[in-house]
Amino acid sequence: MPTLDEINRIAPETPVFILNLYRQAFLNKAALRVIGYTKDTPNPPGGEIQRDSRGNPTGMLIARPNATILYATLAKGPKLSYEDQMNSTRLFMRELNRFGVTSVIDAGGGFQNYPDDYQVFEELDRRGEITVRTAYNLFTQHPKNELNDFKAWTASSQPYTGSSYYRHNGAGEMLVYSAADFEDFVEPRPELPAVLEDELFEVTQHLVQQRWPFRLHATYGESITRFLDVFECVNKEVPFKDLRWILDHAETIHEKDLERVVELGGSIAVQSRMAFQGEYFVERYGAKAAENAPPITKMMKSGLRVGVPFVTAALVSFTFKNTLTAKTRMPLPATDSPIRLIVDNHS
Template identity: 55%
Template sequence: MPTMPVGGLIARAVDDAADVIVRNAKIYTGDSSRPHAGALAIRDGRVTVVGDDAEVAPFMGPATTVVDALGRRVVPGLNDAHLHVIRGGLNYVLELRWDGVTSLRQGLAMLREQAARTPKGQWVRVVGGWSAEQFAERRLPTPAELNAAAPDTPVFVLHLYQSAIMNRAALQAVGYTKDTPDPKGGQIVRGRNGEPNGMLLAAPSALILYSTLAKAPLLEGEDKKTSTRHFLRELNRFGLTSAIDAAGGFQNFPDNYGTVTELARDGQLSLRIAYHLFPQTPGQELDDLRRWIEMVRPEDGDEWLRLNGAGENLTWAAADFENFAEPRPELSGDYETEFEKAVRLLMEHGWGFRLHATYDETIRRDLAVFEKLAAEGLFPAGNRWLFDHAETVSRDSLDRIAALGGAMSVQNRMSFQGEVFTRRYGPGAAAEAPPVRAMLERGLTVGAGTDATRVSSYNPWVALHWLISGRTLGGLAIRPPQNRVDRETALAMYTRAGAALTGEEDVKGILRPGFFGDLAVLSDDYFTVPEQDIPHIESLLTVVGGRIVHAAAEYEGLDEELPPISPTWSPVAHFGGYQTSPRTGLPGVRQAELLGEAVAESEQHRQWRARRGLAPETASTPFDPCFVL
């Protein structure tokens, strides 16, 4: 691209010219040996130089793209350590996103508008990324409101792990009637006439919600690729350059992995993905694992798409549920038998795993299995393994995890469910859900993520805000200072720790020569922006492996071109993804604090002037006739 000779950067015909140079920046590298820099260069996908403008100048060639950061903050590319990116990509353009929407009134207006353009046979679906606590109204939509907004178009609105709201057209589309039995672990709420009223409740299993959603139409062919590419671009918008896909229900291997595999083959991924494999059928888990062990091996793939192991479930019977509106589920008393067989099989074949576990009661039982295998010399056998979620994990369990060489992956599920958790278990338990600082104090690797997209939003800055502030979307402070982390630690959890969970800590997570050229130029300085504004940060320019995959504001048009969104009636084509909301004003207490600071500073200035004879020794009282009695 044409470049002005600014600051000594003049194009030279050099053999080792950089592909991309970022200059005039405030770079936080994450590298303890050189944490700060002003410029860097990338060649062949890797960082080659980290320094200042003068140090990168010799590597500017005629074809080098020079990015002037204009003094903005640059950070290593973010890495979501628990994101359902493959499933999310296959459905992205079909979903109306309420992420960031500040009122139910606005959400219903979006829904009404989308229903009007949705063709017959298709649904309007709102799937995750929001909580009633983020709305000014602090409530869910009602079935009556969905019926009024969309009388004829099926509407399905998923709320966390707790419930779904459907209109009459959706109930008809899935065939729910007064004769439909309640599924195990779920409830179809019925009116006085016995007919379903549109509410589905997870009691406590969310399978009723997900199995109902699975009845909606799916994308086919090239539309799946287009949807996935636009979802990855949406993640790039927030500075994400990597993610660990945690698999999950209704994500079959190899069928549902075909789209990302084809995109990787064609060089069209804009996000690095390490994926897991999750047995889908209860009673068939061991057969699935044996079959996969014959097909693939962990770390098969390349820097863009690679297998990272099994999970986040190994056997269905060992999985607890995270619906905090319901009591903790009691798992079967003998699930360890099949669970041990699964873990033993993985260890014998060099497979690591991640394990969904919400409650300490589950974690203790799982650890007993691991300790039994460790006594036989079979665990962990050099394999990476970790617990996910762990909202109520105890200190004793953390000690046992550390002794077995495990790691942790935490998500900001409490941003969305903090209020309901607090109502059930009390503020004391909520203050430790999960005990992030206790994990870090034991030297555990703790990756951070979102668990998007069916519950949490995929916006990483919402998760970072939760780690730092301890606040929910509704503003409730549930985690005290002793269980929060500072901004540098939170960023490390979102960069270096995620790389360690996939065994890539020697090539990813920091900006150092030889490491991947993955970075984000931020809209605001993450380290200095007011705490309440952290969720509003976006990336203005995201680079993955030296490729500019997202560009906005001054950099608009520098990123790679995407095909148009298809189908044309897609909610994303009209509303986009995450809805950027206006920044809130300062809280009243903080306003008063700042006013007091300003008054004190003014008095210091007056005293300085008085000492130099530029002002009276005593402050004069301003005359205001309103105060003359």
């Protein structure tokens, strides 16, 4: 990991933003000037601007555990021209192709507004220049107004529309902000607010009524139990029957909840996060808990469809490590089961 001193020496005048997972970001002094962070800039909720003894920002941003501080800072940076965005996207796809990646799911993200921020991909699709098949989910951008976002989108677009290279994939992975159980294992598990159930119910009910597939970021067993309580209540009023839906990550899902996911027809998309945050997880929750985080074998024995995606923004250079981690977190796999998880269950 580079130090702030090293970044400032290498790039004294060029703004630099380096993201470490969704845990922290490093900004050099030039980036701090562009962003406008000073000693008077307050810490955002759930985030920290690290400061020196005089109160000035050092350039270190820390999610505690809310990663919005990282997304919001990146969004403040200089925006490329439209043509440069086109070229940058082509180069990013070429980098993915270089690692053998031919298809991805865009599960949305903070400050990625639809449809405005999707125009580059729309144009590349029209030109036939997309080299990575992309299925995109719509991610709400407005806390406390999530339902309005999804009502607008369900009225204006339909899942599975688009081309063979660029296709609408439904809602998620953020459905309501009160359900955001951030996965920073250095920090304590976030306690989700009491409003979660009511807010998640109204959004989920609307999506099921509209027959929109959805996915939901779900790291911890404690939050997943609450999510499933909501889904079961919705299912009683508007049946989930044959609707595709996914829990993303599920590192500490409770064994009793696996069957509940099966009963509602859901799937789970795990991730290789433990290969990169495993030591933090062990320090906080213990080695015994880490042995089954996530419990892939139990998931598969329960009859669940299990996919193994990876986060390109954070881990693009580790595609094959992500695949191998699905087996045993050993350097080399003993069988082809990691590949089968990806091809059979996440296509």
